[in-house]
Amino acid sequence: MDECAGLDGIFTQRVHEALKQPVENTLHDLRWGDADKSGTVPDYVWVWLISGGAPPAHHIGGYEGTVGHRQPPMYFRLGGSTCTGVAKPGEVIWSRITLRTAR
Numbered sequence: 001m002d003e004c005a006g007l008d009g010i011f012t013q014r015v016h017e018a019l020k021q022p023v024e025n026t027l028h029d030l031r032w033g034d035a036d037k038s039g040t041v042p043d044y045v046w047v048w049l050i051s052g053g054a055p056p057a058h059h060i061g062g063y064e065g066t067v068g069h070r071q072p073p074m075y076f077r078l079g080g081s082t083c084t085g086v087a088k089p090g091e092v093i094w095s096r097i098t099l100r101t102a103r
Helices: 005-018
Strands: 028-035 044-050 066-070 081-085
Touching: none
Parallel strands: none
Antiparallel strands: 028 044, 066 081
């Protein structure tokens, strides 16, 4: 479970809107990183995997580079799809909000 992912999404959307930047966001999980040995990209490569559907604006080719996979009725009784594709290379803005409560 991603604690406060919704709150984080609202916050980052408002910041990007105010800066006149694209507002699409998604939930990625950092899975791996290593120094690039091919010499084709600078220094270090991070591999992120999506833990939910990604917006077409994040994929190479936009909508043409996006595929929808039907979610099983067992999980989504009224239907639904999750979008996948190859992510565009570029900078990542990582934002996370966690709320702690006193016990």
